[in-house]
Amino acid sequence: MGNLRITGMATGMDTDATIKQMMKPYTMKVDKMKQDRQIVAWKQELYRDILADTSTIKDTYFDNLRPDTNMLSKNNYAGFDVTSNNVIAAQSAGVSAKASVGAVAGSYSVYVDKLASAAKVEGVAINESNAAYLTNSVEGKITFEVGGTKPAVEIIVPVGKNKDELIAYINGEIAGSTSLKGKLIVSAGAGESIKFSALTNDSVKVDSDINMNCMTNLKGKVINPNRYTTKLSDLGIEDGGTLTFDYKDSNGITKKSNPITVSKDATISQLIDAVNQGTSGAVKLNFSELTGKFSMESLQTGSSALLNVTEDGGKGVLTKLNLNAVSTPGINAKVTITPPGIGAVAITVEKPGNTFSIDGVNYTLTQAGTTNNITVTGNSQKTYDKIKGFIDKYNELVDKVSQKIDEKKQYKFLPLSDEQKKDMKEDEIKQWDIKAKVGLLKGDSSLEGMLNSMRSAFFQGVEGAGISLSEIGLSTSPDTTQRGKIIIDEKKLKTAIETRGEQVANLFAKNSTTYSSYSQEASSTERSTRNKEQGIFQRINDILQDYTKATGKKGILIEKAGIKGDTKSFLSEDIIKKDKKINEMIKSLAARENSYYLKFSKLEVAMNKLNSQSSWLTQQLGGGK
Known part of the structure; x- marks a missing residue:
C-alpha cells in the first residue's frame, strides 16, 4: 500500500505537480533505459525471425531424414520415372528399380536367376526327434x-x-x-x-x-x-x-x-x-x-x-538347440540384363547383394526365376520442381535479409513510454511499434556477411562438376537492389537435367573429397579447399550452419540472438543487464521521490509554525489597541 500524503495545505503549493516536475529528468533516464531495452528485444525478435526462415530451409532441403526433398542427395536430381512389369502376368514382380543420375532412358529386360543369400546355420525343430524311429525291443x-x-x-x-x-x-x-x-x-x-x-x-x-x-x-x-x-x-x-x-x-x-x-x-x-x-x-x-x-x-x-x-x-x-555345426555358404545374386537400344546384348552379372546399381539404375531383386521389363522415362519436371522449390525459398530469405539491412531508420519513432501509451489507442500503439522497428538491422555486418557468402557460393565454380551455373540457366537478377536473387531459365534448366543430369547433380550436391564433413573448427585453408570441391547447395548448407548452428560452437546469429528460452546469447544477456539496471533506477526514483516529499513535509511543518506565530502576533497587536 502506498504512502498517504497530504501536502500543500500550509504553503498553498501543488506539491505533487512540483515533485513530478522535479523528478522528470530522472524519470526520463528510466524511460530512455526502457527504450534501449525494447530496441534490443526488437532486434532479437528480428534476428530470430530470420533464424526461423533459415531453419525452414535446412529442415526441408538439407535433412537426411527427408529423402524426397533433401537437395544434398544426388537421388533428387534423377529426372526419370521408372515402371516395372513382369513378363508373365501370373508371376509376382521379381525386381523393382529406381533411376538415378546417369541412367539412360529406355526399356530394360531383367531376368532374375538367383537371389543373393547369407551364410546360414540351419536347425531342426525343437519338437522333432532327430533320427529315424526303430521298433522298440523293450518296454x-x-x-x-x-x-x-x-x-x-x-x-x-x-x-x-x-x-x-x-x-x-x-x-x-x-x-x-x-x-x-x-x-x-x-x-x-x-x-x-x-x-x-x-x-x-x-x-x-x-x-x-x-x-x-x-x-x-x-x-x-x-x-x-x-x-x-x-x-x-x-x-x-x-x-x-x-x-x-x-x-x-x-x-x-x-x-x-x-x-x-x-x-x-x-x-x-x-x-x-x-x-x-x-x-x-x-x-x-x-x-x-x-x-x-x-x-x-x-x-x-x-x-x-x-x-x-x-x-x-x-x-x-x-x-x-538342434543347430548344425556346419554352415551353408552364402551365394551371389545372378541376373541377366538387356539394356536399351537396338541390337543390345544381354549381360549376365553376379552381385553379392540383392540391391545394387548399374549405369545409374538401382535394382532391388525380390524373386528368382522371373523376367521383368523395366521402362525408364525422362521426367525433368520432377527435378526442376525440386530445384525451383529451393531457389524460391532461398530468394525469399535473400529478399527479407536485404530489406532489413537496407531499410532506413525512422528516428522519430522511438519505443513508447508507459506515460505516452496512456493517451493512445491499442491500434495506434501497434502501428507506432511497426514503424519503430524499421531500420533496426540496417547495415548489420553479420547479415551482410551471410548474404555475401551465399552469393559467392552460387557463382564460384565447382571443381569437377563439368558444368557451370549459366550453362543450366541460372543467373542473378540484373536489379542490384535484389542482392543476388537467383533467376531461372526454365527451358534451359530442364534441358540440362535431361541431357546432363549427372553434371547438374554434381554442380549442386557434389561433396568434397578432401574434407567430406562440415567442421566449424576448420582452418581457413581447409574451408577454402572444401568450398572449391563441393556443390552449391552443400556450400549453402555450410554457410547456414556457420550462422545458425545451435549446438557445440554456436553459429554467428545464434550466438548473437539465441533461440527462445536461451539466456546465454549476447542480446539475451544485454536484456538481463538492462532489466537489472532498470530495477535499480526505479528503486532510486522511489527513494528520491520520498526524499522530496519529506522535504516538502518539513516545509509544511515550518509554514504551519510560521503561520501560527503570525496569527499569535496579529492577535497580540490587535489586542493592544
Whole structure:
C-alpha cells in the first residue's frame, strides 16, 4: 500500500505537480533505459525471425531424414520415372528399380536367376526327434510335464511298436488322460521324424527312456518354447558352454568374436541379444515359435559371406538347440540384363547383394526365376520442381535479409513510454511499434556477411562438376537492389537435367573429397579447399550452419540472438543487464521521490509554525489597541 500524503495545505503549493516536475529528468533516464531495452528485444525478435526462415530451409532441403526433398542427395536430381512389369502376368514382380543420375532412358529386360543369400546355420525343430524311429525291443516310458505341474504324466509303451503304431498308441493314451487330453498331439509324415505338438499355450516338457537313439534331442525339453519366457535350462542347456563366431563385418573384414557365455537362466530372447551384441550385429540368431526352429545367418550376403560357429565347455549347446555345426555358404545374386537400344546384348552379372546399381539404375531383386521389363522415362519436371522449390525459398530469405539491412531508420519513432501509451489507442500503439522497428538491422555486418557468402557460393565454380551455373540457366537478377536473387531459365534448366543430369547433380550436391564433413573448427585453408570441391547447395548448407548452428560452437546469429528460452546469447544477456539496471533506477526514483516529499513535509511543518506565530502576533497587536 502506498504512502498517504497530504501536502500543500500550509504553503498553498501543488506539491505533487512540483515533485513530478522535479523528478522528470530522472524519470526520463528510466524511460530512455526502457527504450534501449525494447530496441534490443526488437532486434532479437528480428534476428530470430530470420533464424526461423533459415531453419525452414535446412529442415526441408538439407535433412537426411527427408529423402524426397533433401537437395544434398544426388537421388533428387534423377529426372526419370521408372515402371516395372513382369513378363508373365501370373508371376509376382521379381525386381523393382529406381533411376538415378546417369541412367539412360529406355526399356530394360531383367531376368532374375538367383537371389543373393547369407551364410546360414540351419536347425531342426525343437519338437522333432532327430533320427529315424526303430521298433522298440523293450518296454519304454514317456513322461509329459504340462504347464510346469508335477508329478509328470507317464505313458508306458509296450514292446514291438513301429513308428505308426507308436504314434497311434501315444495319441490314444493322451486322449484317455484327464491331464493331457486336448493339450498335445504326436504326428509324423512319410519319411519324417516324430513330432510332438502342443495344442495350448501351456509349456509342455517331454522326457523318455524309449529308443534313446531316436529321442535324444527331445529328452527333458520344453517342446513349445516361448522366446521371452522359456529359459535355456528348459531346453536342456547347462551352465559352462560358450559360443564363438567367425564372421565378416559390414566392411567385409574377417573377425572372430570373443567367447559368448551361455547361461541356463537366460531366456531365448536374451541369448539372441547376446549373440547380436557379441558380433556387433554381423550374426543374427533367430528363433521361430511357428516352426520351433533355431537358425543363424550372416549380415553379409553373397559367396564371400562367412559364418562359422564353434562351441566350448562340453555342454552341447548347439546340439540342444538342434543347430548344425556346419554352415551353408552364402551365394551371389545372378541376373541377366538387356539394356536399351537396338541390337543390345544381354549381360549376365553376379552381385553379392540383392540391391545394387548399374549405369545409374538401382535394382532391388525380390524373386528368382522371373523376367521383368523395366521402362525408364525422362521426367525433368520432377527435378526442376525440386530445384525451383529451393531457389524460391532461398530468394525469399535473400529478399527479407536485404530489406532489413537496407531499410532506413525512422528516428522519430522511438519505443513508447508507459506515460505516452496512456493517451493512445491499442491500434495506434501497434502501428507506432511497426514503424519503430524499421531500420533496426540496417547495415548489420553479420547479415551482410551471410548474404555475401551465399552469393559467392552460387557463382564460384565447382571443381569437377563439368558444368557451370549459366550453362543450366541460372543467373542473378540484373536489379542490384535484389542482392543476388537467383533467376531461372526454365527451358534451359530442364534441358540440362535431361541431357546432363549427372553434371547438374554434381554442380549442386557434389561433396568434397578432401574434407567430406562440415567442421566449424576448420582452418581457413581447409574451408577454402572444401568450398572449391563441393556443390552449391552443400556450400549453402555450410554457410547456414556457420550462422545458425545451435549446438557445440554456436553459429554467428545464434550466438548473437539465441533461440527462445536461451539466456546465454549476447542480446539475451544485454536484456538481463538492462532489466537489472532498470530495477535499480526505479528503486532510486522511489527513494528520491520520498526524499522530496519529506522535504516538502518539513516545509509544511515550518509554514504551519510560521503561520501560527503570525496569527499569535496579529492577535497580540490587535489586542493592544
